[in-house]
Amino acid sequence: MAAARCLLTEDQFLCSICLDVFTDPVATPCGHNFCKTCITTYWDGNDFCQCPNCKEFFCTRPKLQVNMFISEMAAQYKQSAQQEARSSSSEQHVSKPGEVPCDVCTGTKLKAQKSCLVCLVSYCETHLEPHLTSSGLKRHQLIDPVENLDERMCKKHDKLLELFCKNDQMCVCMLCSVLDHKMHDFVPLKEEYEGKKTELGKTEAEIQQIIQRKKTKIWEIKHSVELSNKNAERETTEGVQVFTALKESVERSQAELINTIQMTQRKMEKEAEGFIKELEQEISELEKRSAEVKQLSHSEDPLQLLQNFTSLKAAPPTKDWTQVRVHPPSYEGNVVRAVNKLEETLGKLIKKAELRMAQRFAVDVTLDPDSAHPELILSDDGKQVHHNDVKKNLPDSPERFDTCPSVLSKQRFSYGRFYYEVQVKGKTDWTVGVAIESMGRKGKIILNPLNGHWTICLRNEQEFKALSDPPVSLSLKSHPKKVGVFVDFEGSLVSFYDVDAAALIYSFTGCYFKEKLSPYLSPDLNHGGKNSPRLIIHSLPIPLIPLGVKGGQVSQFQAKSLDRRVEKFRFRAAVTYGWKSPFRK
Structure with a gap:
């Protein structure tokens, strides 16, 4: 068969x-x-x-x-x-570990397909068939297979747990609702299940949001570590360069000091050697005369003695040495001068370091043509501006300056720190700084911090002023060719630097920034071509995180870290080389 x-x-x-x-x-x-x-x-x-x-x-x-x-x-x-x-x-449905086995199978247990809440038995596909075909068993409630069906029975009444008591927050049977939980609020188990399932869904969504936020925070921390590593490498390189320069300066100053002392000592020794040589020569002459006198004094010939007596009686002519002195030179002035010179060199290095720190906050600045005075000419890239005697026919919008030959940048800054540089080379008049976004742009404008402007200027080719209230005259050793402008919102500070000399020109302290700030430039009038050179915004490498502008503010930790680096640099210089910097706070 x-x-x-x-x-x-x-x-x-x-x-x-x-x-x-x-x-x-x-x-x-x-x-x-x-x-x-x-x-x-x-x-x-x-x-x-x-x-x-x-x-x-x-x-x-x-x-x-x-x-x-x-x-x-x-x-x-x-x-x-x-x-x-x-x-x-x-073969395909043998129960595996973690799966619910059929309670009816003998020998090899097959995987249960359903569990009956009436029979309290789990069935495989074969043994489940009567519940699918028999009219009496079809009324039984089948659920996805679960273990420990006896736990679904009330321990007290041996009835199926079908209700949920909202008062006691527990599952109960029908008898419990009548005997032990009178007057309580009940709902079917499935209804409460659906509600709790919805709540769990919301909880899961909230947990996923929390997880995502934490993952984002992990990314931020890792990104900060990467930036810190890059900053550390850059800082190490610059630190090595600065301290190498310091070391070379100290060694050079030490060599110069030793050379000066040695040259002074050699000069004194040479002078002393000349005196000694001259004295020894005189002694030699005197010893020779002494021998002749001694020989004549022992002569027995009267005629010889009398004939030579006159020439030998007097001592040979010699120098008067009573006022001659050899004074040891004083070296104290040399040491003081060497230390002062070293301090000046170190001061210049620190100024350069401080300027480099400010330049870390460089931002990209472009001029806003909508704010420019009609007689100003802007370059296509918004980086240059100069005055033209011909007034352009432009709409007189509220943003445009109508009297002062001025212009603002497109960028607005409201927090953190930022820095930009302007070339002023060859100009006889100019004004550079920052101003609040809502500064007046019509008619005569008085520039000072009370009106929301922090600027410095050059007038008549020789008068440098900080436009405070009242203006402060500035005494500069040389005319700056490039001016750096640094703003620190947290420090309430606006500083101006001579970039080429790495020297601080002036600082406004205790500033109150009530609004967003914009870089402010005025090339002033052309003055018949005498003041024709342009103000040029110098482009600097932008840091990895734009600092101070919306969308990329530096953290307070990073900003304060830069301060600590400058102060640490000063302290190390003081400890290592034993000098007190006039720039130390």
Whole structure:
């Protein structure tokens, strides 16, 4: 039979009406086989008898007899197919660790497909079939397979936990609601489940948001570490350069001091050697005369003694050495002068370091043509401006200066620190600084901090002033060719630097910045071509994080870190080289 099973296919045992394996197969006179019930029902629904396959008509309804051979073959095939299906199902659905096993299976436990809350049993696909076909078992409540079904029963009343008590926040059975939880508020377990599931969904969403925020914070911290590493490398390189210069300056000053002392000592020694040589020569002459006198004094010849007495009586002429002194030179002045010179050199290095610190906060500045006075000419890139005697026909908007030949930048700054540089070389008059966003732009403008302007200027080619209230005259050793402007919102500070000399020109302290600030430039009037050179905004390398402008503010930690670096640099110089800087706070 097994050999026959292998040679037969499923199509050979299928009824063409119900498309299932034959049940009580019968044959029509034309030779086609059908389930007895299928062909009978088919003919009952028609006015004539016809084969469903070949459409042959039968004048009289054929008497149908069950074909026992085909019936047995179909039964054998169905049994074999069920065994194969059960075997295949068993292989594919054997319970694995962590899965709920069937409580009915003996031997190898299959994976449960459903659990019955009435029977308190979990069933595999095979043992679940009665609950899907029997009318009595169909009313049982099936759920996805779960373990420990007995825990779903009330320990006190041995009834299914079907309700949720909102007062006591616990699951109860029907008897509990009547006996132990009278007058409490109850909802079906599934209803409370749906509510709690919704709450869990919201909680999960909130947790995901928290996780995302923390991941973002991790990224920020890692990014800060990367920036710190880059800053540390740059700071180390610059620090090595600065302290190498300091070391070379100290060594050079030390060598100069030693050389000066040695030269002074050699000069004194040379002078002393000259005196000694001269004295030794005189002594030699005197010793020679002494020998001649001694020899003459022992002479027995009266004539010889009398003839030579006059020439030998007097001592040979010599220098008067009573006022001659060799004074040891004083070296104290040399040491003081060397230290003062070293301090001046170190001061210049510190100024350069401080300027470099300010330049770390460099921002990109472009001039705003909508604010420029009609007689000002701006370059296409917004980096240059100069005065022209011809007034352009431009709309007189509220943003435009109408009297003062001035212009503001497009950029606005409200926090942190920022720095920019302006070339003023060759000009006889100019004004540079920062101003509040809402500064007056019509008519005569008085520039001072009370009106929201922090600026310095050059007038008549020689008068430098800080435009405070009242203006402060500035005494500069030389005319700056490039002016750096540094603003520190937290420090309430606006400082101006001579970039080439690395020297501080002036600082406004205790500033009150009530609004956003913009770089402010005025090339002043042309003065018949005498003041024709342009004010040029010098482009500097922009730091990795734009500092002070919206969208890229430096952190307070980074800003204070730069202060600490400058102060640490000063302190190390003081400790290492024993000098007190006039710039130290």
